[in-house]
Amino acid sequence: MINSFITLFRTDFKIILFWLSKRPISKIIVIIGFLLLFILIDRIIYSSTFIIFSFFKSTGVFGRLTALYILHTSIIMLIWFAIVSIMLTTISRFLRINSIISFLITLPISPTIIVSWIFFKTFIMNIILLFIFIMPILIGYANVFFEKISFSFLSIIFIVISIISFFTTSIGTILGYIIVLLFKTSVKKSLMIYGIFLLISGITIIKLIYPSNIKLFDYTKGLPEFQKIFHSLPLGYKLNPTYWLIDSIVSGLDMRIFILLFFVAILTIFTIKMISNRFIIVFQRLQEYRIVNNSNKENRIKILISLQELFKITNYPIFLKDIISILRLSSEIGFAIFIASLTIVFFILNFVISNKVSESSLFHEQIILFFFSSFMFFATAYLLRFSFPLIAREGGSAWFIFTQPISKNKILKEKLILSLIISIPFFILNLFIWEFYKFIENNIFFIILTSITLLSIVFSTIIIGAISPNFDENKDAERISTSGPGLLSLALNIIIVLINGYVLHLFINNQQLFLISFLSIFFGNAIIVLFIYFIFSKNNNYQF
């Protein structure tokens, strides 16, 4: 039994080696690029937390408790994020045609082995991402409050992150599995329920982090009262298990952490057992449901007929085809729901906290720049997933699309139009989102600059995606987005955001409108025009 488990992991390792052996230099550059990117992200998180924690340290016990609260908040947010992303992975795994699982269930391997293999692969990815995001915050805290990082501190962090990773992998897998079981006949219903869960859980998390009694801090007099209010908050409550995790990081290990270890071990075994018990039957039934469900629906037929008619009259058939792909593929809708819910939850939290912090005019510029960069972060994540792979996804149908009597420029133009259309939610959001910042008197400049930056990102993303499309990975949009050209597109987007962020900084501080407009239009967009020229003149090199 254990041999099959090891063989499956060994095969994964060989697949990675095989992937590396094909064009190894470019793969190594991609890996180094991503490492540098993560180092940059970690460095930014570390520097900001270090500055914030240093400020709180100077205010004594009040500051130490507030820093503890921020630490707790970030861990709660990451737990929520990990659970919802693992839920999406689980739902997609069951609802999509999965050739590897289909192959594995024909082999004489126990379902427990297959489920454990999937579970631990998810666990490994999860723990890596948790390390990337939690480590800089914890090290920032330790450097400020402990002034040095000991080996025992690092060991505690490792144990805490492992507990979080086992917990989130188990809960995310169970919740995803339950949604699939409940709504097995409908991909759309499953994803809708997932979206509702995302929103409700996200708003609950915000309520948990920012409960109504937090306002009592404004009227506190003295430390005892402050401490009393602190421990009455949901995140300050001493019986809250996540509080135990934070307390072990700050004060060292005790019995509570061993209780949590025992709990997550039981939870992991329960998760694997629960799913493997009916894994093969559920997997087979889902395939059957899908086929039956798709062959017996008259209303679906009516819709298909009207779309067929639409194809005949439209002048943008490729655009229409791509719109249909987004609406009909569960993977696409799932990711759209995921990113939309994350954006909503993030911005609600952002507004609540920013308007509180903005009572001091010292932080206005920081709040604006933080909002601008996070808005662009969500837009980039969305566009890298939807716009960037648009050309590469034609790889599987290259025999068809590239033997039609149409120019490659027509294909590109329609993809560009689609990119603009699918980014409309961000343009609309930008129109009134600045209104929420009460301290901004005239928001026209902010709206215009954000729109220009967004437009540049839309153009650069689709164009880099067309310069060197990864046709081989046409079925997996995530892989396309994380390839070398994906990294290049991300780098270009970061440059565009940095330049426009600098323009914003100039505007806030100097009001040099002429210089600002010139810089914004020239650097933010002229570079993109050059790329457009380049790609439209060099796009005849695709070969299959």
Added chain:
Amino acid sequence: MFFYYYADILYMMDKNIAISLNGVSKKFNNKIIIHNTSLDLPRGKIFTMIGPNGAGKTTLIKMMVGLLTPTSGNIKIFGCDIVKEPIEAKKKFGFISDDPSAYDYLSGLEFLALTGKLRGMEELHISNRIREIGDIFPLDDILYQPMAYYSRGSRQKIALLSALIHNPKILFIDEPIVGLDPASINIFGNILLEFKKNEGTVFFVTHTLSFADNFADHVFIMNNGIIIKDQPISKNSLDDIYMDALNDK
């Protein structure tokens, strides 16, 4: 006077040539896959190309339809260079790949309508053609379903219909009958014969010698990127021609 007469003959001959390959070679990473190949294929005939795996057949057909660019030489479709005038050349043919999957999220009907539109056809013309060719195979019960649920054979049938929708003059097919049931193989072969009768040219690559034997007029045998035999087929002769060609080599 004689010069004009000679040019006229050349022009008429050229019009009769559907596909012309002139010194075509293809290299991948300095390895030659196709060696200096020249062919002139007249209209109104069915040509087949057979050969062992890795002989270069698919590479050659992909160059003919513009999916790969020749390293040297040129390919003309009714006089239009596939590299220099790709749009004009592509208007004249339909192509079916060895893996006919495309856009799983579209229904068969939507796929046919999309092809018609990309081929520049008018709305009414597309509807009429779908009606005309829709009866070739009994596909009524699945035409409205997304193609993700199609069997290999049904995908092949839809691919053939999409290749025929614009009334092309040439059909290029890489492995025409993989996944088809015996009755559909017969229908497929008869469609090719009908197409030939209307002055159409078919070029297909296959491993199924019996199908090539039944429906093709002329065979090319390729090995290691070189056409080692090129001759007309008489009924039930292909097995012997193929084995002789490989043994001679």
